[in-house]
Structure formats: C-alpha cells, structure tokens
Amino acid sequence: MIYKGIIHKYSELLDLPAYSITVSLNEGNTPLIPIPRLANELGGDFKLFIKYEGLNPTGSFKDRGMTAAISEAVGRNVKSVICASTGNTAASAAAYSARAGLKAFVLMPAGKVAAGKITGAIAHQAEVIQIDGSFDDALELVVKISDKHPVSLVNSINPYRIEGQQTGAFEICEQVGSAPDICCLPVGNAGNITSYWKGFRRFNEVKHTGLPQMLGVQAAGSAPLVLGEPVKNPETVATAIRIGNPARGEEALQAAHESNGRIISCTDKEILEMQSRLAQEGVWVEPASAAGVAGLKKEILLGNIDPKDKTIVAICTGHGMKDPDIIVNQAELKEPIPVGLDKLEEVIFSN
C-alpha cells in the first residue's frame, strides 16, 4: 500500500467527522531509530529507540494532529484558522492551511520563539501576529476570538488535533511489535502526552498491544504539572515547552497516573546536554525534544526506573533545524584558511 498520510492509513481508528475532507502532506510514517550506545551508557540490557518526529513535513510532530484539524475545518467549509504557538504549531497550521487554501493566523509571544520556527509560518504565508505577552496569553486570546467568530481554532484544545496525534502511538506499536514498556516525552501544553496515552489505549483495545508507562518531562523553569500550579513567567531554552498553564494539564496528570508513570522536570543544562548527546548518535533534535530522554536518564540514575530488559521509546518531537540559534550561539567557528594543501594538513593533523 502506498503511504498517503495518517488519516488514510488509520481512518478506522480515528474519530473524525464524516464530513471531513482529507488535507494531507503524507505526514507520519516517521522512523524509529535505535540508540544502543546511549542505552549502554545508561546501564545496558535494554532497548532504547527514538521516534524521530522531526521528520514530519513541517519538522515536528504537530503535523499528525494538524492534518486532522484542517481536514475537519475544510469539511465544515471554514475559511480561516487561528492558533497560538511557540512555533511548531504555527508552522504546521500554516502549511496545512496553505495546502487547503485557508487563511491562517498565528499568534506568537513576541521575542520568545525560536527563529527557525517563525520562519516556517512565514514561508507558508500565514499571518504572523506577535503579541506583547506569553504563550498562555496568546492561547487565551485565540480561544476568545474563535468562540466569537467563524475562525477555526487549531490548537491542541481542538479535539481533532488529539485524534490525529494518537497515530504516533499506533506507529510505535507497529514498529516495536507491541507497546513499549516506557514511553518518555516532553510536556508543554500537554496535548502530546494526552494523545499518546489515548493512542496506546486505543491500539491496545483493537490490537492488544499492551500499555506503556508514560514519563512526561517538563523544563524546570516551566514545570506547572510538577509544581502543581501555573507558572506565571515560564523560562527555558526549550521554547517548544515554554508554557506555564498547559491546556491539557489535567489529562497529562491522568495519563501519568493511569499508566503508573510520572511527570518530572529537568534543568535546561540537563536538556542541552542530552541534545548534544543525541546529536552524537546522529539525531539532531530541538532542545525540547531532548527533554524526554534527559528525564529518562535522570530517572534511571536516581533509581526510579530500572530499565533492565525493557523497551523504551523516547518521542523526539521536533528537528534540530527548528532552533539553529541554540547551536550557533554555542559554536566558535574558526577563521577561514587560505586554499592550499599545506594549511589544510596543518588544521587536520595538528589535533
């Protein structure tokens, strides 16, 4: 069967309205990459995989939910969509809206979005509206305006976003042969952990693939679900999870509880170290994406998780290209050398 995107592949498992008109960029079908060296470093005797969601069409996991949300909106004959975004949702909404011929409005907190992300929304000709406020302010605004006007809200409050995002869990079960023992992932607005947990349960109902423990990981400076209360001014380098008041916080806590898992936090230092470590395995992810694996490492080192004989899948939600600045700002590029073999030999063999 030729692959035609997640709605085409999983339509029977997704609760989408019959009036939906599929708008797809052949999203999903992302690789599950084994990371044996890191597993060995963390004690060995277990299987560690990355589900590399950065290889979706707009470079993040958001495309799975967006194809569903836009397909529903088009079927309803909506003409424009709106979302609040730290960047990934904006790029995805912009791309799928462009494909469907809809106008997309994206609200972003001014100055607090990674450069590589806002660019995607601009490339697809969405109207980018910066606001002098946080992501949470932006989310409140788009909820209000979509309540009042016929503009479809495509944040993960939109239930079809959750339906589509479930498919990441379906694919993992198919790729592993069952649900993994543990599934770790970053938690920002909490739509993704909600979706994965729903997806694992749905797939288990139909295919009896079992259920994983869910390990949700927030950034320490933006960890409302760990602290038990909203964070007024969330701060973290992991811009994709820089959210102080998650729209689906309750469901995230429930997913952790029901799956016998946890929601924890990692410092920015731990997150960036893991980003660098994963790049050494050949997988370059944006900072937020490294949070899941950083949290796993932390839990293993603390003795809270015994990985022995387990299969563990970490969801890496966005590609490293989404946030090039974080790399460039850490790098020191040497001065150019003149064209000549002698000089090149010197550079290469002087190490």
Added chain:
Amino acid sequence: MIYKGIIHKYSELLDLPAYSITVSLNEGNTPLIPIPRLANELGGDFKLFIKYEGLNPTGSFKDRGMTAAISEAVGRNVKSVICASTGNTAASAAAYSARAGLKAFVLMPAGKVAAGKITGAIAHQAEVIQIDGSFDDALELVVKISDKHPVSLVNSINPYRIEGQQTGAFEICEQVGSAPDICCLPVGNAGNITSYWKGFRRFNEVKHTGLPQMLGVQAAGSAPLVLGEPVKNPETVATAIRIGNPARGEEALQAAHESNGRIISCTDKEILEMQSRLAQEGVWVEPASAAGVAGLKKEILLGNIDPKDKTIVAICTGHGMKDPDIIVNQAELKEPIPVGLDKLEEVIFSN
C-alpha cells in the same frame, strides 16, 4: 517489514562491498506528495508529484548516499572522513560520522553557505573548516588530501554515494507503480542526476518499470552544463547548486542525452517564485529544491514539454529549514500588539 533504512531495504540492488558495516539513521522512505493545483495551473491533464527528500534525517537527499559511503568507510576501518560542501553534504557526513564514531572534517566556502546548513554540521560536532575559496576549490583540496592520507572522501565522487542515492529512484518507481514519464531535479555537483538515472535503469532491469526523461535544472548564474564550460565565480541564491565545475558533469550530460531529456537553467527569480509557489502547496523547500519544478514550468510554457497525460515527479532535495534566511530576509514582521481581543479583531478583520 519494519523499515530500517535504504541499505537494509535495497541491499540486493546496491553494489556495496561485502565488508561494509551498515550505519543508518533509517533514511529514505520519503513521501511522494501530489501537487494537483500547480499541475492544473500548468495546463492540467497530468499528474505532478514532489518527492520530498527534505524529510530525510538531516533534511536533505544526501543521507541516502551518505549511509552507503559511511558504511563502506566503517567496514574499511577508516577513522575519519572529509568532504567539501555547500552545506547539505556536511550536515549528512557529520551526522552519519557521529553515529559511526568517526571524526568528520567538512570544508565549506567561507561566507557562501546557508546558515541553516552549517549548523547541522556543528550540531553533530564535525570540524568545520572554512576556506577562502569556492566550493570547487574546496573539492579539489579534499580530493588531494584524501589521496595522500587515510581520510575517506565522502563527496559524491565516492562511488558508494551514487549507489545509495539511487534508492530515491527505486522508491519513486514503487510509489508511482512505474518510472514516471519525466523526472526533474536540480543539478549542482551532478551526483544526484547521475544517481537517479542509474537507479531508474537499475530498477528497470530488475522490475521492468520503464525509464523517465531526465530534466536537470541549473541556476542561471551557475550553469556550467548549459554553457558548456566551467563557471569561475558561480552566483545564485540556490546555494546548494552553486557549483561552477561539477564533479559528475559528464555523467549528467549523458543522463540527459540517454534519457532523451535536457539540462536547462532557470534564473534566481524563477527559482524563488517556485519556492514560494510550492510553499503555497504546503511544501517548503530550500531554493535549490525549487529549481527542478521551476525548470519544468519553463519547459512547459516554452512548449518544449507537453505534459498531457504524463506522470511527472520533481525531486525536492532539501527542506526549507535548511535556508531560513532567504525567507526571513524577504519578510516584514509587524510590530507586536498588546494583549486584548479588540486589537486582535482589528488586525484580523481589517484585511
């Protein structure tokens, strides 16, 4: 069968040494995206698809050849690799070297590489060496140094790069059900057109899938194969094909000739217009990637190609995130607005 990269899937069709040790990031398996609106604009009555190679692990088509080149190098017990690059090769070499535990050196022409590209190489901790010269100077240098020292050259002069890159053609034949009638793609160092033509022929031998016409497209300011001579100072916004003296120029001309196709050029303006047009279809590619489709449009409008009833596949070689600056520099972002529904309504409904 669980997908495990192009060597695993197509090993029987690839001429790789038995001593190779597979190093993979599950590259390949990229989507073939239908672009019906643009096909209609260009006269209709034909099928147009984009093979979206930007969804390979490092964001470009280079990963297909790199998995093969690095697998061969590791099998030979090489400890370091080198390449000249306008960016995509560097990121790919860096990622696969990191995964294999090899040291990667990448030479880039100073100041002439897209920002999003050099970042990939840095992220994967390659040693980036800028030279005061062109890509062609860099290529000459890496050939010399790898002739003299045990450093494996992983530019597309490396025959295993060509072997691996063929798999793009294999996948297209499988996805379409046969070879397309026309395959259009950008031409820089000419390794890709060489590989695709080889791949279509190879697949046809085994699976009788037929052969396409190859339409290779260079940028007007960097079109040695159209001009019939090397270009000393190539100039184009499409940095990935800014190469004045292609390593596989002869083979590219042969591919065009044998397939009853052509190699033509497009202006930067035509390339950027097509980049923007494809983004409106939901597919954001780097400028060079738009060259193939820009060339197709040109040939159709000139009457050189009659698309009627044909199946046409355009290879889009790299993701738009590879070159965010080209978008950012064209964009005018409006001033942030204060948090408030009135102001947001004004912005949205004043259009």
